[in-house]
Amino acid sequence: MGETRGIGRWAAVSSVALLTLLAVSAVHWPRPEPFANTTGEVLPATGVMVQVWLSTADRRLRLAQQPDVMAEERGADTGTADVVIDLAHTYQTMxxxxxxxxxxxxxxxxxxxxxxxxxxxxxxxxxxxxxxxxxxxxxxxxxxxxxxxxxxxxxxxxxxxxxxxxxxxxxxxxxxxxxxxxxxxxxxxxxxxxxxxxxxxxxxxxxxxxxxxxxxxxxxxxxxxxxxxxxxxxxxxxxxxxxxxxxxxxxxxxxxxxxxxxxxxxxxxxxxxxxxxxxxxxxxxxxxxxxxxxxxxxxxxxxxxxxxxxxxxxxxxxxxxxxxxxxxxxxxxxxxxxxxxxxxxxxxxxxxxxxxxxxxxxxxxxxxxxxxxxxxxxxxxxxxxxxxxxxxxxxxxxxxxxxxxxxxxxxxxxxxxxxxxxxxxRFVLPGAVRVKSGNTQTGVHQVAFQNPDHGSVVLVAVNGNAKATRLSVEQGDVRFQYDLPANSVATFEWSPGAPDAPAPAASVAR
Structure with a gap:
């Protein structure tokens, strides 16, 4: 089981092969459409880029980096995303x-x-x-x-x-x-x-x-x-x-x-x-x-x-x-x-x-x-x-x-x-803290972290559904959505967005 190759060659990827891989990825995994709020209005971009890595249970993708997602500005329907991340609500340190x-x-x-x-x-x-x-x-x-x-x-x-x-x-x-x-x-x-x-x-x-x-x-x-x-x-x-x-x-x-x-x-x-x-x-x-x-x-x-x-x-x-x-x-x-x-x-x-x-x-x-x-x-x-x-x-x-x-x-x-x-x-650093991310109603399980010193936000999501599932994510003024393939694991990482209001004291309650 697993991917077999000579370990001495694991990093030896030619620039031509890399460009080919990125081209194929772009064909098969296009950037999701801009997020639309409940009125159908397309929201403007924030400039925050969300990095994405995917693995699928059929082993077609194995920690494969996908094209970045451009986050969108949050509209009036704050808190309606499938996953709402609150960096002020913290749990254990990793x-x-x-x-x-x-x-x-x-x-x-x-x-x-x-x-x-x-x-x-x-x-x-x-x-x-x-x-x-x-x-x-x-x-x-x-x-x-x-x-x-x-x-x-x-x-x-x-x-x-x-x-x-x-x-x-x-x-x-x-x-x-x-x-x-x-x-x-x-x-x-x-x-x-x-x-x-x-x-x-x-x-x-x-x-x-x-x-x-x-x-x-x-x-x-x-x-x-x-x-x-x-x-x-x-x-x-x-x-x-x-x-x-x-x-x-x-x-x-x-x-x-x-x-x-x-x-x-x-x-x-x-x-x-x-x-x-x-x-x-x-x-x-x-x-x-x-x-x-x-x-x-x-x-x-x-x-x-x-x-x-x-x-x-x-x-x-x-x-x-x-x-x-x-x-x-x-x-x-x-x-x-x-x-x-x-x-x-x-x-x-x-x-x-x-x-x-x-x-x-x-x-x-x-x-x-x-x-x-x-x-x-x-x-x-x-x-x-x-x-x-x-x-x-x-x-x-x-x-x-x-x-x-x-x-x-x-x-x-x-x-x-x-x-x-x-x-x-590869993404959750020692000293990262788990942060509140709620529970989705989409059949997607997820957990979120913030890396040390107010560092990047990391979201790991697992789509156990037998079909692709669209997931919307909101953190501060960052909002994006992504179509998760069936039976897949995804890691998202981005620079944290600013909250709308002063953050409350961090919580240690689950």
Whole structure:
């Protein structure tokens, strides 16, 4: 799936080809007609140009820039557009977008791509436009299902323990993950890394095995120390960790790869008594994110946040997309509005439900809806997988990366998820704020942002209708309309228009 081409050639577009592409775009996607008010009067232009990028579910267009739209002056029928954007009514500040550098992803990048292919891929993923401009990354502490082997950072022979963590090491990470992280940080020094363990060392667990089991209460302080050792080790390689979760999917015990149950009571104890105090004085600061599991159980993070000692150390809640819906984020936000929300894992795959592609699913249901339910950032699962959905050591055998690498040639295919994320990550800058944009009656879903320092306005719209739909947009004295193709995603960007009246105080209510 996805568009396949040699990554080393991704920027090599000749001027002739570019002119041809623009000519074709002009034929197939003409500028919309000037906006007419309810009396039929054609409104004069404001001089503001709206830039437009389109992707279609049939893959005919993939983040293709369209001819600019000339905005029109607003008439007397103020507020009648389908989308009315109010820059004074603000919500959360955005941190960013990204994916997970699993062991499998790092191994493929280091072992199945040439140096030129590797450099081109990392610049495309983490460099500024025309790159994706990813600025977030999730890594695993020890093995996940997307590793070449099962391991933790302090494995001992059966029957032996290491409470002093004398055998702690990051030898496996030194092979691939750490070098790739250093390469990425050279491209994007402001990278925000979230780290999550899949299992404690077997000697800390009821199962005495990396598979299944739970953490023995007697080893809770040692487990907190284990996580601090990880932070120290990576700091020594010049890799700062932005945020830490206590356990990946703590309510799930997988049968084929490392995992561990960690109850809400145990999480509250570890955070409140051990990990929180240990991290409180660290510089640079590493945040603690709670939960790190699905939307279907908001009572789980609420239970930990109800513990006053743990609450003081929890900066926010990490969410996964595999059960429930994003409204769970708003449930927690209403109870604890000072706690951030992040979508830290969601994977696409070659399963039956994806036979018609996943562009709209990820752009609308995952990214847009998690953001409209207070997420400050969204992180996809594997950054890179091969054509056989791996390598993996148990777990998901149909998952896709943001890109798929051909293990024989090192060439990549850009999957639907790549383009869904690109519609956000290339335009919504770190520090942007989500702003009020209302709800349309046209079947088009949308979310709006203003970039930092009173910067550009960004509107992402998803037309899930089976036919083209005309969308009218109003922001300040800027007004325009656009015919969205059937089953498409569009990103619009323009310089903000002046409001008609002094803006009210910014609101934080949804």
């Amino acid at each position: 941190t960013g977008f990204g994916a997970a550098l699993t062991d499998s992803s790092a191994w493929l990048i280091r072992n199945k791509m040439s140096a030129l292919q590797r450099a081109a891929l990392l610049h495309e993923m983490f460099g500024p436009p025309p790159g994706l401009d990813f600025n977030m990354l999730r890594i695993t502490i020890g093995a996940s299902d997307f590793s070449l082997q099962h391991y933790t950072l302090d494995d001992m022979p059966a029957g032996q323990t290491d409470p002093g963590l004398q055998h702690f090491n990051v030898a496996v990470a030194q092979r691939n993950v750490i070098p790739v992280l250093q390469d990425i940080l050279a491209i994007h020094p402001g990278l925000r890394i979230i780290a999550s363990p899949w299992s404690a060392p077997a000697w800390m667990k009821t199962s005495a095995n990396l598979i299944s089991g739970s953490l023995l209460e007697q080893y809770e302080p040692n487990y907190a120390a284990y996580l601090v050792h990880f932070l120290d080790a990576f700091k020594g390689y010049g890799i700062p960790i932005f945020a830490l979760t206590l356990q990946n999917e703590p309510a799930f015990e997988p049968l084929t790869y490392p995992g561990m149950e960690l109850t809400a009571d145990a999480r509250a104890r570890i955070i409140g008594q051990y990990l929180g105090p240990a991290l409180a004085a660290r510089k640079p600061k590493t945040l603690i994110l709670g939960w790190d599991h699905n939307w279907d159980a908001p009572n789980q993070p609420l239970s930990v946040l109800a513990d006053p000692t743990a609450n003081r150390y929890v900066a926010g809640i990490a969410w996964h997309c595999y059960a429930g819906d994003p409204s769970a984020q708003t449930t927690v936000h209403r109870a604890y509005p000072g706690k951030d929300a992040y979508l830290t894992e969601c994977s696409g795959g070659d399963w039956p439900s994806a036979k018609n592609g996943e562009l709209l699913l990820f752009a609308r249901n995952i990214l847009m809806m998690s953001i409209k339910n207070w997420a400050r950032g969204a992180v996809y699962w594997n950054l890179v997988l091969d054509e056989d959905h791996g390598p993996h050591a148990g777990g998901c055998d149909q998952c896709k990366g943001v890109v798929t690498v051909d293990a024989q040639t090192g060439e990549i295919s850009r999957n639907d998820e790549y383009y869904a994320f690109a519609h956000f990550s």
